[in-house]
Amino acid sequence: xxxxxxxxxxxxxxxxxxxxxxxxxxxxxxxxxxxxxxxxxxxxxxxxxxxxxxxxxxxxxxxxxxxxxxxxxxxxxxxxxxxxxxxxxxxxxxxxxxxxxxxxxxxxxxxxxxxxxxxxxxxxxxxxxxxxxxxxxxxxxxxxxxxxxxxxxxxxxxxxxxxxxxxxxxxxxxxxxxxxxxxxxxxxxxxxxxxxxxxxxxxxxxxxxxxxxxxxxxxxxxxxxxxxxxxxxxxxxxxxxxxxxxxxxxxxxxxxxxxxxxxxxxxxxxxxxxxxxxxxxxxxxxxxxxxxxxxxxxxxxxxxxxxxxxxxxxxx
Amino acid sequence: xxxxxxxxxxxxxxxxxxxxxxxxxxxxxxxxxxxxxxxxxxxxxxxxxxxxxxxxxxxxxxxxxxxxxxxxxxxxxxxxxxxxxxxxxxxxxxxxxxxxxxxxxxxxxxxxxxxxxxxxxxxxxxxxxxxxxxxxxxxxxxxxxxxxxxxxxxxxxxxxxxxxxxxxxxxxxxxxxxxxxxxxxxxxxxxxxxxxxxxxxxxxxxxxxxxxxxxxxxxxxxxxxxxxxxxxxxxxxxxxxxxxxxxxxxxxxxxxxxxxxxxxxxxxxxxxxxxxxxxxxxxxxxxxxxxxxxxxxxxxxxxxxxxxxxxxxxxxxxxxxxxxxxxxxxxxxxxxxxxxxxxxxxxxxxxxxxxxxxxxxxxxxxxxxxxxxxxxxxxxxxxxxxxxxxxxxxxxxxxxxxxxxxxxxxxxxxxxxxxxxxxxxxxxxxxxxxxxxxxxxxxxxxxxxxxxxxxxxxxxxxxxxxxxxxxxxxxxxxxxxxxxxxxxxxxx
Numbered sequence: 001x002x003x004x005x006x007x008x009x010x011x012x013x014x015x016x017x018x019x020x021x022x023x024x025x026x027x028x029x030x031x032x033x034x035x036x037x038x039x040x041x042x043x044x045x046x047x048x049x050x051x052x053x054x055x056x057x058x059x060x061x062x063x064x065x066x067x068x069x070x071x072x073x074x075x076x077x078x079x080x081x082x083x084x085x086x087x088x089x090x091x092x093x094x095x096x097x098x099x100x101x102x103x104x105x106x107x108x109x110x111x112x113x114x115x116x117x118x119x120x121x122x123x124x125x126x127x128x129x130x131x132x133x134x135x136x137x138x139x140x141x142x143x144x145x146x147x148x149x150x151x152x153x154x155x156x157x158x159x160x161x162x163x164x165x166x167x168x169x170x171x172x173x174x175x176x177x178x179x180x181x182x183x184x185x186x187x188x189x190x191x192x193x194x195x196x197x198x199x200x201x202x203x204x205x206x207x208x209x210x211x212x213x214x215x216x217x218x219x220x221x222x223x224x225x226x227x228x229x230x231x232x233x234x235x236x237x238x239x240x241x242x243x244x245x246x247x248x249x250x251x252x253x254x255x256x257x258x259x260x261x262x263x264x265x266x267x268x269x270x271x272x273x274x275x276x277x278x279x280x281x282x283x284x285x286x287x288x289x290x291x292x293x294x295x296x297x298x299x300x301x302x303x304x305x306x307x308x309x310x311x312x313x314x315x316x
Numbered sequence: 317x318x319x320x321x322x323x324x325x326x327x328x329x330x331x332x333x334x335x336x337x338x339x340x341x342x343x344x345x346x347x348x349x350x351x352x353x354x355x356x357x358x359x360x361x362x363x364x365x366x367x368x369x370x371x372x373x374x375x376x377x378x379x380x381x382x383x384x385x386x387x388x389x390x391x392x393x394x395x396x397x398x399x400x401x402x403x404x405x406x407x408x409x410x411x412x413x414x415x416x417x418x419x420x421x422x423x424x425x426x427x428x429x430x431x432x433x434x435x436x437x438x439x440x441x442x443x444x445x446x447x448x449x450x451x452x453x454x455x456x457x458x459x460x461x462x463x464x465x466x467x468x469x470x471x472x473x474x475x476x477x478x479x480x481x482x483x484x485x486x487x488x489x490x491x492x493x494x495x496x497x498x499x500x501x502x503x504x505x506x507x508x509x510x511x512x513x514x515x516x517x518x519x520x521x522x523x524x525x526x527x528x529x530x531x532x533x534x535x536x537x538x539x540x541x542x543x544x545x546x547x548x549x550x551x552x553x554x555x556x557x558x559x560x561x562x563x564x565x566x567x568x569x570x571x572x573x574x575x576x577x578x579x580x581x582x583x584x585x586x587x588x589x590x591x592x593x594x595x596x597x598x599x600x601x602x603x604x605x606x607x608x609x610x611x612x613x614x615x616x617x618x619x620x621x622x623x624x625x626x627x628x629x630x631x632x633x634x635x636x637x638x639x640x641x642x643x644x645x646x647x648x649x650x651x652x653x654x655x656x657x658x659x660x661x662x663x664x665x666x667x668x669x670x671x672x673x674x675x676x677x678x679x680x681x682x683x684x685x686x687x688x689x690x691x692x693x694x695x696x697x698x699x700x701x702x703x704x705x706x707x708x709x710x711x712x713x714x715x716x717x718x719x720x721x722x723x724x725x726x727x728x729x730x731x732x733x734x735x736x737x738x739x740x741x742x743x744x745x746x747x748x749x750x751x752x753x754x755x756x757x758x759x760x761x762x763x764x765x766x767x768x769x770x771x772x773x774x775x776x777x778x779x780x781x782x783x784x785x786x787x788x789x790x791x792x793x794x795x796x797x798x799x800x801x802x803x804x805x806x807x808x
Binding site: 030031032033036037038039040041042043044046047050051054081082083084085090093094149152153156157160163164165166167169259260261262264265268269272274275276277278 | 350352353358359360361433434435436437438439440441489490503504505506507508530531532533534536537540541543544546694695696697699700701703704717730
């Protein structure tokens with residue numbers, strides 16, 4: 001266990017270091033001078049030079065990299081040039097939107113997908129299976145932003161049950177904030193649930209004819225107990241692995257949904273920071289996303305190990 | 317995706333009657349882009365001015381809805397006969413939002429800071445004519461110019477020339493402190509900026525108690541936000557294709573006004589074949605402006621014949637100079653020796669007028685035998701490559717600065733127009749102190765541009781305003797990219 005954690009920690013540090021170099025180099029190569037983006041076409045050359053000096057981008061590249069990494073190690077994420085506030089504050093504010101959104105969407109997807117996938121597998125090739133698989137086919141094909149627009153039209157504009165977009169912030173009370181996140185949660189969860197249902201069904205069918213299930217049936221156990229006590233726990237591995245991938249995607253890849261619902265989340269921040277060449281924000285966010293993916297993957301491995309002790313024995 | 321969303325909104329929502337009740341003394345406005353900081357003296361983004369100009373910050377002069385210069389923190393002025401000395405009478409009893417009194421020392425500081433070597437003012441050249449600012453008394457500011465500058469009062473109305481206090485200047489980016497009718501209250505990054513009424517305002521108190529700017533850039537989301545009452549108003553509405561839907565709805569006012577944005581097909585005059593005036597004229601004949609406006613802006617813009625919009629002073633209608641005439645275009649290209657199939661690249665920045673307009677322009681050019689390849693670029697890349705290095709053949713772009721005829725007189729501007737005749741005319745215009753002479757020269761400048769056609773002048777962007785039908789006092793026109801809500805109120 002300790003060896004596992006240490007190995008994961010080493011991976012995390014190495015990946016962050018590589019990612020920091022890559023994002024830094026890419027931002028150097030990418031055309032676009034932050035000073036010109038801020039000051040626009042009419043700016044005089046000496047004005048641009050003054051701003052470059054103020055932003056510290058007139059220093060040599062390697063010095064800027066070391067400065068950035070050094071600050072990070074001392075816990076300083078730097079300052080956003082667009083907002084003129086610490087990047088750590090900015091990320092925390094955005095996290096307060098994106099994290100609950102991702103957790104709720106993942107939970108909803110899981111709650112929908114696992115029973116549906118199991119039901120489809122148990123009734124393989126019968127009407128319920130065909131129906132569920134047909135629905136998931138539609139769900140996989142529907143883009144989440146389209147689902148979001150449809151939800152806005154029907155439930156926000158027409159029925160006025162939910163706000164059409166925006167986020168009031170948690171300080172206005174959890175109720176209003178929660179309400180603002182319901183439609184985007186559904187829009188994000190439905191396509192993910194469709195994918196997850198198919199994974200769950202596949203995993204269930206995969207183990208459907210294993211010996212231990214036959215033994216259980218031979219012992220005369222009821223089918224419901226066989227499915228939920230013996231089959232589902234063994235099928236959880238691929239489902240959890242898939243959920244880990246989806247959760248990483250939900251944390252980092254919600255740019256379009258955040259646009260459709262005008263939510264101030266991490267995806268929208270990254271998109272805007274790239275457009276405005278708010279370099280420190282882009283660098284920090286990329287590192288954050290890399291870190292999140294690695295930590296989520298490690299958590300998935302730990303969970304799988306907890307469910308299936310054979311995995312630990314195999315690695316030990 | 318955008319079109320799809322707007323289509324859905326237009327098709328499915330007609331006839332709905334969502335109930336909403338807007339409080340009578342607050343206003344929520346939509347913004348297409350979030351401002352990068354709130355200091356108009358330290359950045360060029362229009363969004364900064366859309367929030368802060370006239371609402372939070374004020375200058376000695378300001379621009380009214382018709383683009384005219386009006387007194388602001390200066391209640392009046394005298395200009396010496398030689399056009400070199402401007403004596404501003406300053407309003408008394410004006411204080412900044414933090415209580416700092418406004419007087420001549422503030423004028424001296426604000427202009428001095430903008431013109432200083434370490435200045436990061438995006439329009440520093442506006443302050444170049446200033447030789448000195450003197451303060452004979454706290455309520456009088458005497459500005460000496462190095463040369464007569466007929467545009468000076470107008471220039472000092474720009475957002476880049478607002479009055480700021482020495483103590484708070486450095487913090488204005490995150491917490492702006494000005495003299496205006498609204499006080500900055502809170503900025504929730506990515507979401508909203510909240511302003512409150514300034515109870516110590518020197519002028520007539522605004523009727524609104526609070527104004528909130530919400531960042532909703534996606535056209536479909538902006539449409540839904542208006543329909544659901546999340547927004548009361550969008551003064552620069554980003555979805556022209558949804559305008560027809562709002563026009564049919566009695567709950568909304570649709571106000572189509574003038575904007576200073578001039579959409580042009582900019583050509584690199586230093587490159588072949590655009591260095592030949594016949595080629596540029598041929599391209600002008602080859603493009604049907606009306607069709608471009610219909611496709612790129614749902615028919616809401618107005619054609620232009622030079623780098624000047626119909627609401628600008630001394631406007632000359634030159635839109636008939638190059639009517640759509642592909643045969644003539646082909647003849648001119650043949651005369652200039654441009655072989656059919658000659659290819660070049662048109663760079664398209666992200667806005668929809670460029671993306672959609674570019675497609676159509678390429679199709680028109682194909683008809684006269686020119687092979688235009690399209691390349692989409694991000695805004696930062698456009699600035700670096702097209703604007704910064706002049707490394708381009710052609711590009712579709714909107715110039716949003718008001719009355720910016722000066723860019724054609726600059727020595728190394730990105731499209732590389734070099735006409736000594738134009739430069740001479742422009743110098744005469746700036747130096748002219750007589751109004752009739754100024755007007756005449758403005759017309760000559762437009763005619764010169766139309767004759768040389770350094771860029772293909774396409775259309776003036778409309779300013780599309782959509783707001784609650786009970787709202788009054790919002791501006792229809794956009795003489796500068798600003799959102800003056802001082803006079804806004806709700807009808808009972």
